[in-house]
Amino acid sequence: MNIDQLLVMLVFLCTVMSLIFSKKRPASIFAMSMLALVILQQITVDSILNNLTNNGLVVLVLLLLVSHSIDKTTFIVRLGQAIVARSYTKSFWRLFTVTFGASALLNNTAVVASLITPLKHNQYHPASKLLIPLSYAAILGGTVTLIGTSTNLIVDSFLLDHGHAGFNFFDFTLFGLTAGLGCGLLLFLLSPFLPALKSGEQEIKSYMLEAEVELDSPLIGKSVEQNHLRNLPELFLLEIVRQGKSITPVSPDDIIQKGDKLVFSGNAQKLDTLEHINGLSTFAQTSGLLSNNLTEVIISNRATIQGKTLKQVGFRALFDAAVVAIRRDGEAISGKLGELTLQAGDFLVLATGNDFAGRENLKKNFFIVSEHKIKRKLTQLQERLTLLGFLLVIALAASQILPLATGLLFYIATLTVMKISSLTEIKRNLPLNLIIVIVGALSLANALESSGLIAMATSYFLPFLAQFSPSYAPIFALILIYFLTVLLTEFVTNNAAAALMFPFVYGFVTAMQLPIMPYALALAFAASASFISPYGYQTNLLVFSASEYRFSHFAKIGAPISLCFAIIVLSMLVWVYF
Template sequence: FLLTPFLPEISNKSSQYHSYSIEADVNADSELVGKTVEENHLRNLPELFLIEVARKGKLITPVNPDLTIQAGDKLIFSGNIQKVDNLSHIKGLKLFAESNGLLRDNLTEVIISNRAQIIGQTIKALGFRALFDAAVVAIRRDGESLSGKLGEIKLQAGDFLLLATGPDFMQRHNLTKNFFILSEKKVPTKLTKHQEWVTLGGFLITVALAATSVLNLATGLLFFISTLVLSRVTSSNEIKRNIPLNLIVVIIGALSLATALEKSGVIATLMDLVGPWALSISPVWALVAVYLLTLLLTELVTNNAAAALMFPLAYGLVETLEVPLMPFALAVAFAASASFISPYGYQTNLLVFSASNYKFKHFIKFGLPISACYSTIVLVLLSYNYNLN
């Protein structure tokens, strides 16, 4: 709130944010063939603009009104993807996704992750359809105009893709490595009165039993979830989809890694090196050091990875200093979630970065005071609550 006036004033064209590049192939039997762009009314489509024509390996741009459309032409449009249905009314004009074996009745919008393995590669070279069971309907890159056929555009971090997805799309294990899913088509179901009472009543009863120490919260929630499944409020498949398995694996992996490093003697060796330094300072400064190292790491990698890498070190310091584990574990957890300075440290930062004309220096200028304030509060409260001195 206090730093908002310090944000740079950057003028953005609002229409730019919704302009996707859309490719459509002209079939031999198309009604467009043999007529000019003007005669086909391709310049009068609502919120869709014909910007290029790819013909026999060459790119025709700008497109003149008197250009005659030929069979095999690839028409490149730019505009509002919600108006793409206007193209489906033209006989013999097939969208890129339809050419790749998928219809447009199930569209999913994704953004390419900054750690995606597909960065720098073209859709055609990737074999996108086989790799993800999805075909690209349109591409959007904020702050830059795209040129050329969709299949030959080199993908970048922050690119928005509108995908026509197949039945196996959501089961692909490579999705989270490459995309952040922004929206997907879901069919909402209305609960019956009985189901509403089961949901609200069960939740309140679970919280009340936990608050009065009658039943452990985790146990109560398990019974509550079972009740929801039996009442058909939800399903076991939906629960499986919403369980954060990746996070659970990371937590278990971090604990297992810490144990393995301790049993193998790696932590002991490391503590022999830093032990004299750690014993010579107050536990508070050791806590600060763990926090700052995790904070630096989380700006470079994901928060889960930063926590997994730093927890064994924190665990070793706790063993050496003979201090409580909880403040150091919380320091790692809070620091791993404090990515305010870099646009690449967390997906929300990347979304803001890609949807605007902000530069890296703007993130540093705005995020550094927030990070300093956040870190000070965390470290002071941890030191005070756990009497570290």
């Protein structure tokens, strides 16, 4: 082993050990690896810049940027509200079907992030009975198509970097769909072993929020339960004000009528949940004011507005703001928001206009507590354009009519023109950390190959495989690659595991003169198969943080799921390719 090989080996081992034992972000670790390789003259700056233009990396970045626009739609929110039922069996299969299907086309991390809150606040089942299945369904669904998970695109980027054609859109589908359905059935059979944990949520200060049923609302004529108004995150339907009369408590069977005022109690920062329900208007909207910013204030003891209602004050004209929620400590309040008598010490959440900050009467009436950014509601036209446009791009790419990168680029441009997204949002959502991880991994792979370390490792490995018959050696190599990658992905992130293993996989396959496709697929599936540890995959980490889970909860359910997934994927790869 010469000096160059020793230096590259040292950088590689330090990278792996840092990923396993260090608490630093993978992006920081790979950035230091690149810097070390440049200083040691094992790679050049030109090669790093060349890795930045890798087609697979470009597609991944564009997909992540697009996912932020899709997340603005009510599609996933509406699905989430319809998932939970009284029956756990029905809830489980609804959850699995929605998450599995959505994760095949959308970013599976975004899908899980959108569904966590409705599941946490459902009224029928402990959240811990649903959150692990949510994460596992997202992982399984992500393996069905090329774009389902970033891991698939990372392996694709390595194939392209080595001069191969890369994956087709549906190369994963046969294997991922079969393994996903099989593991879904096993997960349901194991669901009695999921823990029933109490939620450790922080206490939320309950505000009163009001929303009005619009005249042409699709909610009209349906019950409260049919409209999923009892499963809203951190919001409870307190009463219905109908023709000046109050209906409380609200029954799940109460029918919504036009003109009803729905009064909710809960977290005012969940106002966007109400605004995203088709056919409901918040008090701010009916007052002629929409804003992405919420400002929380307290009414001063010197306020001129105390003792008056919002309508008497002419609040909208006086402050260029509309009250969307109110809270009064030590006293329950109810009734129509506009007719409540304001008191000193009342907390108000305001949707503010452009002139709000400049009004001279603010200091006389309010103490400003905080500001909160909420998601901007899309119009129906914008929602349809966002969803149908994305499906069109995917269909054109899947049928090989238009390259995925080209379609996504034009799609993002259309979203910007239609004001669904903006250049500021694109810059803010640029996944810089993931870019650094992939470019760093590509650069490390270049150094491993150019230094001859891959060839050396292959020369040690081939005599071991030579002990097997020619018909069994490729299969044994496939199994070994799969389980080594699974072992690595449970300790480091799925993306890092795929990136670190690919150069060795490619070296072995090339030396054995085997087709790359089954081994690349095995690598991609294995890197995503992080079921045992809550730290190996981002969806596991999301649900782990959202509940009171322990490591053992994942290990108990994840170990049989991981084994089932491995058996199905490897068996099918052998059946198709060998």
